[in-house]
Structures are given as structure tokens and as C-alpha cells.
Amino acid sequence: MNVSFALHGIGVSGGIAIGRAQLVSHAMLEVAHYNVPAKQVPAEIERFDAAVKDVQLELEALHRAMTSGDVPGEFGAFLDVHWMILNDPTLSEVPKRIIAEQRCNAEWALTQQLGVLVEQFEQIEDAYLRERKADVFQVGERVLKRLMGRPGALRAASAEEQTIVVAHDLSPADVIQFKHHHFAAFLTDLGGVTSHTAIVARGLNVPAVVATHNARALIRDGELLIVDGNHHVVIVNPDRAVLQEYRLKQNELDLARQKLKRLRSKPAQTIDGVHVELNANIELPDDLAQAIENGAGGVGLFRSEFLFLNREGLPTEDEQFEAYRQVAEGMGGKPVTIRTFDLGADKSKEGLDGLARVAPNPALGLRAVRFCLAEPRLFLTQLRAILRASHYGKVRILIPMLASVGEVDQTMALLEQAKEQLREQDIPFAPDVQLGGMIEIPAAVIAMGSFLRKLDFMSIGTNDLIQYTLAVDRADDSVSHLYDPMHPAVVKLLAMAIGTANKASIPIAVCGEMAGELPMTRLLLGLGLRDFSMHPAHLLNVKQRVLHTDLSQIVPIVDRLKRADDPARIAALLEKLNA
Amino acid sequence: MQIREVPVTNPHGLHARACARIVALASHFRANVCLVVAGRRASARSIVAVMMLAAAVGSTVRLEVDGPDEQAAMSALVQLFDQGLEQRA
Numbered sequence: 039m040n041v042s043f044a045l046h047g048i049g050v051s052g053g054i055a056i057g058r059a060q061l062v063s064h065a066m067l068e069v070a071h072y073n074v075p076a077k078q079v080p081a082e083i084e085r086f087d088a089a090v091k092d093v094q095l096e097l098e099a100l101h102r103a104m105t106s107g108d109v110p111g112e113f114g115a116f117l118d119v120h121w122m123i124l125n126d127p128t129l130s131e132v133p134k135r136i137i138a139e140q141r142c143n144a145e146w147a148l149t150q151q152l153g154v155l156v157e158q159f160e161q162i163e164d165a166y167l168r169e170r171k172a173d174v175f176q177v178g179e180r181v182l183k184r185l186m187g188r189p190g191a192l193r194a195a196s197a198e199e200q201t202i203v204v205a206h207d208l209s210p211a212d213v214i215q216f217k218h219h220h221f222a223a224f225l226t227d228l229g230g231v232t233s234h235t236a237i238v239a240r241g242l243n244v245p246a247v248v249a250t251h252n253a254r255a256l257i258r259d260g261e262l263l264i265v266d267g268n269h270h271v272v273i274v275n276p277d278r279a280v281l282q283e284y285r286l287k288q289n290e291l292d293l294a295r296q297k298l299k300r301l302r303s304k305p306a307q308t309i310d311g312v313h314v315e316l317n318a319n320i321e322l323p324d325d326l327a328q329a330i331e332n333g334a335g336g337v338g339l340f341r342s343e344f345l346f347l348n349r350e351g352l353p354t355e356d357e358q359f360e361a362y363r364q365v366a367e368g369m370g371g372k373p374v375t376i377r378t379f380d381l382g383a384d385k386s387k388e389g390l391d392g393l394a395r396v397a398p399n400p401a402l403g404l405r406a407v408r409f410c411l412a413e414p415r416l417f418l419t420q421l422r423a424i425l426r427a428s429h430y431g432k433v434r435i436l437i438p439m440l441a442s443v444g445e446v447d448q449t450m451a452l453l454e455q456a457k458e459q460l461r462e463q464d465i466p467f468a469p470d471v472q473l474g475g476m477i478e479i480p481a482a483v484i485a486m487g488s489f490l491r492k493l494d495f496m497s498i499g500t501n502d503l504i505q506y507t508l509a510v511d512r513a514d515d516s517v518s519h520l521y522d523p524m525h526p527a528v529v530k531l532l533a534m535a536i537g538t539a540n541k542a543s544i545p546i547a548v549c550g551e552m553a554g555e556l557p558m559t560r561l562l563l564g565l566g567l568r569d570f571s572m573h574p575a576h577l578l579n580v581k582q583r584v585l586h587t588d589l590s591q592i593v594p595i596v597d598r599l600k601r602a603d604d605p606a607r608i609a610a611l612l613e614k615l616n617a
Numbered sequence: 618m619q620i621r622e623v624p625v626t627n628p629h630g631l632h633a634r635a636c637a638r639i640v641a642l643a644s645h646f647r648a649n650v651c652l653v654v655a656g657r658r659a660s661a662r663s664i665v666a667v668m669m670l671a672a673a674v675g676s677t678v679r680l681e682v683d684g685p686d687e688q689a690a691m692s693a694l695v696q697l698f699d700q701g702l703e704q705r706a
Contacts, residue, residue, distance in 0.1 A: 119634055119637045119664070122637050122664040123664055123665060126663050127663055128666065129665065155665065159668075162669070162671040163671070164671055166630070167629075167631070167668070167673060168671070170632065174668075351632075
């Protein structure tokens with residue numbers, strides 16, 4: 039019997055999951071080195087060949103799965119590269135020679151050869167080409183994992199046996215792959231409330247506990263875990279009584295979820311009859327189904343930069359057009375707001391090799407609209423693709439991270455250029471496509487008047503607005519506790535932005551995480567917000583809250599909260615608001 | 618043996634997918650294909666070797682093709698380079 043113990047972290051996505059641990063790791067770190075008797079060298083070589091063969095079949099199976107599904111052809115090309123690398127003699131033959139010469143185990147031989155190859159890549163001057171070592175490394179790692187007795191592809195969890203991912207940290211590229219598996223929960227050593235793990239877990243509606251510091255080291259593969267996202271706790275190897283109790287709690291939560299589903303087609307209206315727009319944030323066209331299932335009134339934020347992740351090179355105009363058109367058509371005339379690429383900063387770490395630039399302070403560097411304006415060709419391609427899609431539904435364009443009005447002017451000039459080109463080519467588009475801007479920088483709130491005169495609508499990105507107002511990096515474990523949506527300065531900026539836009543009769547939405555957080559719903563309503571955009575998983579919860587809200591009762595409380603400066607008083611008023 | 622020099626024109630140089638296209642194309646022919654960049658040679662049988670040539674945009678690749686169907690192989694390769702290596706092989 040394994041020892042039962044508990045781990046504490048930050049529960050970033052609620053709910054309870056019970057399942058087996060699956061450790062996600064970099065295999066290279068754990069390679070053993072031992073000598074093989076001369077007699078067993080042929081068997082060791084055979085073991086290596088078998089692992090290579092297994093990975094080969096695995097890649098081929100993946101390729102078939104891709105080509106049968108609606109995955110972009112580029113992903114297949116990426117697999118082709120891996121298949122070729124696998125079959126390259128430097129990877130499939132040289133390690134066998136090393137096994138024979140050094141009489142060592144296959145893992146060790148492969149690790150040595152990978153080291154040699156990676157070192158050679160390191161000497162390449164061109165940064166982009168140098169980074170291609172990642173492909174060689176990934177292929178090598180797949181073979182290593184095979185050799186070490188664990189398959190490279192994450193086995194999909196079956197209904198009876200739930201699987202819980204345990205990792206040191208997860209990158210955006212990792213989590214996007216997890217969307218297709220049905221994992222019961224996520225556990226990571228690092229991370230905070232707004233980390234990508236958190237956002238994706240909430241989106242998938244599965245519990246997640248992050249910042250556990252050493253879960254990855256303490257938990258062993260296959261151990262039974264209970265993850266309680268509501269109480270920030272993980273129980274490893276629970277005894278029977280604890281397990282029983284958690285199964286009961288889990289059932290109660292499921293029942294509550296079933297109840298919510300009945301609200302799907304009910305209009306979102308407060309008790310005193312004020313209508314509220316509830317829209318969905320999506321990342322890929324695939325997310326549309328979930329949005330519709332949860333009764334979204336439209337797409338309030340299509341994070342187009344996700345078309346870049348997990349691929350090499352840029353998506354072409356046609357590929358982008360296809361993705362945008364699919365969403366525009368899918369929503370059947372309901373508004374679809376496409377945010378232009380928000381690249382740079384945290385999202386550029388992986389998968390965007392061609393675009394990643396090392397900046398001393400990426401959050402304050404070349405990202406979002408700044409990046410797009412610095413790469414006008416890339417931007418023009420995207421604007422053309424969006425315009426083309428506007429012919430097939432009600433499409434709106436949203437510019438991320440505005441700081442000054444010159445950025446609006448430049449974007450409008452490029453948009454005009456894109457329209458001109460399409461007209462010349464006789465390609466149809468909606469001539470009256472609306473253009474909006476994201477309020478994420480305090481400067482944009484303070485100088486909002488200049489934007490309101492030029493734009494059709496505004497949208498507040500609360501995650502970045504909080505990060506830039508408080509100068510707190512939300513991904514930095516050591517300061518993430520200072521990231522406070524209820525900081526008086528944040529509340530005042532929100533009040534100012536919503537108030538200014540309402541006065542000018544320009545529609546304003548909130549599309550940050552805050553829009554989907556239940557304790558914030560009444561605060562935002564009280565500040566005058568009538569348009570929320572959030573992950574589809576939160577739509578019904580928020581709708582339920584709207585249905586139970588009487589504006590005449592909450593506005594006086596929010597007015598007091600707006601003026602408050604003392605954190606304790608703010609907390610008390612927020613509690614009163616949600617009582 | 619046929620020898621030709623071709624420029625690398627696509628912005629990312631001989632990136633992984635471009636290399637894959639070269640290797641895939643070369644595999645259709647019986648001729649031996651060698652790429653030479655700045656004095657370093659790589660057989661088109663090995664994608665890793667071709668990747669390690671690290672031919673950036675603006676560099677020149679010397680194609681050496683030797684074998685029974687060398688003429689056809691050379692013209693196919695030159696065409697691929699002319700298309701900026703973007704055409705699927």
C-alpha cells in the first residue's frame with residue numbers, strides 16, 4: 039500500500055477529479071547508463087530498432103488521423119519532417135554503432151548521439167535554423183520514451199479510468215494538444231491563476247491545481263489522485279473513506295451542472311429587465327461547438343494567434359480565411375469579433391520560432407498591434423483574410439493592446455489598402471466591417487476619448503490591464519499573489535473605461551478572464567457593463583447570476599465600492615454585492 | 618555528374634520543411650544528390666545533414682547529382698529551388 043499524503047497549491051479551476059497520475063516529462067533528464075555484456079549487444083540493438091519502428095508506426099498513425107480529420111495540411115507536413123528525421127541514418131543507425139562500440143544500453147547511446155547533433159546545431163549562426171534542433175530533439179525524445187517503456191503519445195483516458203496530468207509546467211503549445219484528450223485534471227509545479235494551464239483547464243471545465251512546487255517529483259506514474267480545485271488540494275493515494283467522501287461531493291457537483299444546462303436558450307436579463315450580451319471567447323474554429331452548446335450570443339473574442347501555435351511558419355491567407363469563414367458561418371449571422379494577432383510576450387515562447395524575438399522586457403516590447411504594424415505584410419494578409427470572411431457572416435475586427443491613436447490610424451490605412459486590393463480583384467467582402475480596439479493599457483483608458491471618436495466598439499482585456507496597472511507579471515510565481523483584480527486602481531480604471539464609453543454611446547465589452555468570474559459579474563453590471571465575453575464554459579454560470587441580479591439593488595453598492603480605497607472595505611463591499 | 622549552383626531565396630533559408638522537400642524529391646531518383654554550402658557537403662539522403670548545412674537566405678547551394686537519371690533529378694531540384702522551396706515535392 040502506498041502512503042497517502044496531501045499537496046497544496048493554487049486551485050485555478052474548480053471541481054473535483056479522481057484519477058490516475060500521468061507524469062509528463064522530458065525523458066532526457068532521466069536516462070540511465072549501464073553496460074551491456076558483449077553477448078547481449080545484438081539484443082540491445084534489436085531493442086533500439088524496435089523502438090524506432092514503434093515510433094515510426096506511431097507517427098504514421100498520427101498522420102492518418104490528421105489527414106482524415108479537418109486538421110490543416112501544415113500539421114501533416116510537420117509530421118513528415120519528424121518521420122524523415124526518425125529515418126535519418128544519423129538517428130536510426132549511428133546509435134546502433136555506439137551500442138556495439140561502447141557496449142552500452144540503447145537509451146544511453148541515443149542520448150549521446152542526440153547530444154552530438156544538438157551541439158552541431160548550436161554552432162549554426164542563423165537563429166531560426168539553429169532552433170530546428172528542437173525537431174531532432176523531439177524525435178529523439180519519442181524514441182527514448184519508447185525505450186524507457188513509456189509511449190510518447192499521451193494515452194487518451196477512458197471513461198472508467200480517468201487520467202490526471204502531472205507536469206512541472208505546461209506551455210501553450212502543450213495545453214492546446216490536451217484539448218483533444220479527455221484528461222480529468224491538471225497539476226503543475228509552477229503557474230498562477232492566469233497561467234495557460236489555468237485558462238485551458240477552466241475552459242475544459244476540469245479541475246486544476248498549480249504552484250504545487252514539487253508535485254512532479256513526489257507523485258509517481260499511475261498513483262491514484264484526488265484533485266480538489268475548489269480547496270486547492272491534491273490527495274495522493276487516498277484511503278477508502280476519503281475516496282468515498284469525494285465521490286459523493288463529485289456527484290453533487292455533477293447534479294448542479296445538469297441544472298445549469300436548462301438555462302441555455304433563456305435570454306440573459308436582470309430581474310429588472312435589463313438585457314445583457316453574453317458572448318464566447320474562442321481560440322480555434324473547433325471551439326465553436328462549445329460556444330453554441332452553451333448558448334453564446336456571438337463570438338466576442340476570437341484569439342486568432344492560436345492559428346500560429348503548434349505549427350511551423352505562418353498560416354497563409356487562404357488558411358486564415360478558411361478558419362474565419364468557418365466561424366462566421368458557424369455563428370449564423372451572430373457577431374464574430376476577430377482579434378488580430380496578439381503575438382509576442384508570453385505566447386511567443388514556443389511554436390513561433392520564425393517570429394519570436396528576444397526582447398529585454400517582452401511585455402513592454404514588440405507585441406500585439408505593435409508587432410503587427412512592424413510586420414505590415416503579415417498584418418495585411420490577416421486583414422485581407424478577415425475581410426474576405428466578412429462576406430459570410432457578421433464579422434468585426436478587434437485591434438489588441440492600443441496605447442496611442444496613431445496605431446488606430448495606421449491600422450485603418452492598412453485596412454483601407456486591403457479593401458482596395460480586394461475590390462481590384464473582385465473579391466467580395468462586407469464594406470461596413472466594424473473596427474474596435476482593446477483596452478489593456480492604462481494609457482488607453484485615460485486617453486479613451488481619442489479612440490472613441492475613431493472606433494466602432496471597445497473591449498477591455500482585464501488580464502493585461504491588471505498586469506500593466508499593477509506592474510505584476512501574472513506568470514511569475516514570486517509576484518503572482520500581487521495580481522489583484524480588486525485593487526482600487528483597477529476598479530477605478532474599469533469604472534472609467536465603461537463610464538466613458540457608455541457616455542459616448544460606443545459599445546464596450548469585457549473579454550478578459552474577469553468576464554467569466556462569478557464574483558465579478560455583479561460588479562461589472564453595476565459599473566454599467568452590458569456585454570460580457572468569456573470562455574464558453576462559464577456562460578451558463580454567469581447567465582444564472584445575471585438572472586438573479588436586480589440592478590437597482592446592486593448599483594448603490596457598486597457606487598460605494600468604486601470610491602473605496604481600503605482593500606478590506608472593498609472586499610467587504612464585494613461580499614455584500616454577492617450575498 | 619551534373620553540377621549547378623542555386624540561390625536560397627526563401628526568408629527562413631533551408632528550414633526543416635524545405636529540407637524535407639529536398640530529401641523527399643531526391644528520393645524519387647536513383648541518382649546520388651549532394652548539397653554543398655560554404656564547402657560543407659551533405660547527402661540528400663539525410664535530412665539532418667541537410668538541415669545542418671544551415672543555408673540561410675542569400676546563400677548559394679551547389680547541387681551535385683550523379684547517376685543514371687541525373688538530368689531529370691537536377692531539373693526537378695532546380696525547379697524546387699526556383700519556387701522558393703515552397704512547392705510540395
